[in-house]
Amino acid sequence: MKKRCKMIIALLSAAMVLTACAKNTSDTDSNKANDTKTQDTSKDAAQDDKETEKTKEYQAKLDMIEPSAYRDASGLSLEEGAYISIIGKGTNDDFWVQVKKGAEQAGKDINEQLGYKGKKAVKVVYSGPSDKDNVDEQVNILDEELSRYPAALAISIADAKACEVQFDQAGWNGTPIVTFDSSSDYPGISAFVSTDNSASATEAANRLAEAMGESGEVMLFMQDSKSQVAQTRENAFVSQIQSTYPNITIVETYHMDQIDTYKNQMIQELATDKQAADITEEEVIDYLFEKHPNVKGCFASNSDAMELVLDEMERKNVSPFIVGYDVNDDSMEALKAGKIDGLVVQNPFGMGYAATIASARAALNMGNEAFVNTGYVWVTKQNLNDEAVQSILN
Template identity: 50%
Template sequence: MKRNRIIAMLLGTALLVCGCQQTPKATDEEKKIEAEKNTTKTEEKEYQGKLDLISPAAYNNTNGLKLKKGDYISIIGKANGTQYWDEVKKGVTQAAEDLNASLGYTGKDKIKVTYNAPDKADNVDDQVNLLDEELDRYPVAVGISIVDLQACQVQFDLATDSEIPVVTFDSGSDYQGVAADVSTDNVAAGTEAAQRLAEEMGDSGEAVLFIQDSKSQAALQREKAVTDELTANHPNISVVNVYHMDELSNMQKTVSDEINAGTYRPKDSELPDGQLTGEDIVAADSITEDQVVDYILAKHPNITGCFAANGDSVKLAADGLERNKMEKKVKVIGFDANDDEIQDLKDGTVDGLIVQNPFGMGYATVVAAARASLDMGNEAVVNTGYTWVTKENLKTDKVQKILYTK
């Protein structure tokens, strides 16, 4: 009996072993595929939609950028503290984090990437001084969004002499030695803005343009693209006024001269009729930008369309139209997507926005600067994309992924 029990136990053990051996083992390749699936799930980036807009795709990641430990890249923008430029800075910071993660650098070994900008937005002198300071630190590369198309030529020559590659972004330069330009396709975006405006206006009527400045490449490209498209393909629309926000002083004199001559008076003005004399005379430097906008709108009461080339100019135009009770009859197409613009879009004051990709711009600029420092070669132009946004598509996943409002 005892012998039979022992035999039964041995047979049971044998069957158990055979059963275990029959369970198929995952191959190394299968394990690798499963690991990649799990990694993809855990590494899904909340900012991926912004990176996906970048073309070529080589600039939406930090793979293969074998920078040395402690390398320093300097990025210089046009401004601090605005939603658009804060988003650029976020892209710069994220690219630096991704670079160090991919290279395994920690602590003092980390690659350093900084973002600096003038304290006052679009200040040419401050930006030139910043560039001088950064070049003295001998970074491996510099990225800069140029306030004035004609500025920084001397500094670029110095960078070339010091073998420090320069990448431009957002608003570029005609300088021949620039390693790459990372930006929105302003010609395509401006052309589409004009087409959308023409559609909203019923392809006829008068329009005014509000442009952020008269010096930067981005502003000039957008203005030209809009006027070229309207002139070439929408002959029944006339652009009756173009206001550049950096030319306020010129407009101040124009407005004050007309007020003093009696040919123009602001609404609800308590000034006497006719030519002003003595204490009634209005000084040019007392004219505000809001008053300039009111003057433009009063001079062109029949406008039915408005194009604004960035967030600041959209706010200027939208506020002016509301102040003069013209918002219901004037169609507004603008650039960017800060909180005020999105609210105006929801309210119907703004009819559509060309939304750029400032996060992607900051990210791709770091990648282009790293490539330039490593002599890897760069595309002359890196397109960071844009998205057409309206009240109707505002809540779609596609649009929500690229917005940068608070």
């Protein structure tokens, strides 16, 4: 009997040990599972934070775009492999590099929304003249892109009258056209994506007038005489000065694409023996400032025009009040040094993004706003480090 009891006690003890081991194993497995789940959750959170941070890099630029539908790639159910062509007026300078980045980001966002990858991905391709504002080169690019039958095409027109034949062809091919930065009066354009050039040039006029004490002589330096964007800025600036500031006189307007006219004018007025081909643009600008020695203010319609004025300041030690458009390394340094009084800083990233969204909408017959405003900020030495300004500059 004692022997039987000992056996029962041994069996019960073994069962208790096995139960304890099973419990410990289960607890360990559970802990491992919880640890794995925690790690996965942490990875997901880190990925979400990374994506959020990535979005923050350009979200402020998208927030400037009106209407808000052009900030967002959702709802654009393009076919797999659809091709959207974006044509600018250049490829290398800061402005067009940012336009390209915006267009490509919109393409990435469209593909992410649709889940397209590889060969199925929507293709957004940016191109432009290697020689900025070269009308003939841009028209050739337009011909090539139309021969690829894109789902839609967006273009910043270098010459308002140069693309009408190509736009007719696009209409025959069923390719919708969107314009950005600079448009034309062609009736079939689906949307125009741009800075409000009239409002921004009017503000530039007011700011320059204020700096000048609302009196004195002004010279305008325009990037060209052909593009709609240059014409709009010039007309708005001149109109505001003439209608609001009677003691300010615009004494000269220089168009960078009409340099030969000024060379010939120099030859006649200065009775020089030089040939037009031997006269540099620097000499032309010198001539204009010598012709108008009392110039108190200058307006530059883009970064190239601004460079002419800044170079003159260095060569001839002149110091007019200066306002203009766009920012690059040189103009930023001049702004910090107080040589430039203020700049209209556009939103080229947002422009490229919204032009791509408008093109996708046109390809899908979703309808577009006639004008999509990509916004601008007025930047001075005083507000340069403000968070709102830095979010647009960076």
